[in-house]
Amino acid sequence: MELNAEESRDLSASLLRMGLVGEAETPVFTPLAGGVSSLIVRVDTARGTLCLKRALAKLKVAAEWLAPLERNRAEVAWMRVAARVVPGVVPAILGEDREAWTFAMAYLDPAANPVWKAQLLAGQAQRATAVAVAEALVRIHRATARDDSCARTFANDANFLALRLDPYFGAAALVHPDCAEVLRGLIESTAGTRLALVHGDVSPKNILVGPGGPVLLDAECAWYGDPAFDAAFLLNHLLLKCAWRAESAAGYLDCFDGFAGTYLAGVDWEPAARLESRTARLLAAMLLARVDGKSPVEYLTDEAARARVRAFARSLLLGGATGLAGIRDRWKREHAP
Secondary structure, three states: OOOOHHHHHHHHHHHHHOOOOOOOOOOEEEEOOOOOOEEEEEEEEOOEEEEEEEEOOEOOOOOOOEOOOOHHHHHHHHHHHHHHHOOOOOOOEEEEEHHHOEEEEEOOOOOOOOEHHHHHHOOOOOHHHHHHHHHHHHHHHHHHOOOHHHHHHOOOHHHHHHHHHHHHHHHHHHHOHHHHHHHHHHHHHHHOOOOEEEOOOOOHHHEEEEOOEEEEOOOOOOEEEOOHHHHHHHHHHHHHHHHHOHHHHHHHHHHHHHHHHHHHHOOOOOOHHHHHHHHHHHHHHHHHHHHHOOOOOOOOOOHHHHHHHHHHHHHHHHHOOOOHHHHHHHHHHHHOO
């Protein structure tokens, strides 16, 4: 894949506005594989290599999915907060072109910063990585909990509805009318819970296993809301990997335990049991959403496996989630015997 002339021209103009290239310089652009919502490009300049990210108005998924470009600014703001709380947890921000919904960040060598998703898909499930992610995430949530200034800065309710609640839970509700009341109630309760700064896409594909600890990417969904959403989002991916690669399920569940235990132990802004209860409900809904929502996980292609995930999620939604340990133990019995 190569950039077209218009894309190259626009990105060159952004680099110039950010003061990252000279007027007569011709940077070299190399598009990077990755997310569905942005154009992400490696840029080689006279001063060195960096990474550019520009938000797209239409996401690269099968279903029609439009998203507000303002999410680009929310991502930069989240990264700046996260960097203050946990130094090194995000790439350094090198510049921001608010006019073009584009920002520049440090380029991290993939050889030294492998993507956690790639490791997990290869069956390399390291509990230490899950624990380190939980430690970083709960520090960010704890540092921003009940912070009125942060809440005002990240009052991105419309973005979060458009990027997460509606395409995940709303779309799943259309496919499963008998679960619609529960799913729409979850949308309403999640949208009305404002406790801490939420990343919104804590997926292994957005986490690099860096030499100094995890590096979090893609905070386009940043929102001041329910931190349980971040915990459930990550735990969901660890369960889904079991359905895809059963022979590595023990490692995935060990990561599940390491993340859940570490994260809940760090919760101090509310009773941990209360947050766990919300996390369990969100986890049940996310399992269904990643099969029947607007953004199904791409690796779970076997229809029998998808049907098992669907049935498991529906039973939790209609019968009531029973806490993270209960969900994990039942999942192990049914998906990782």
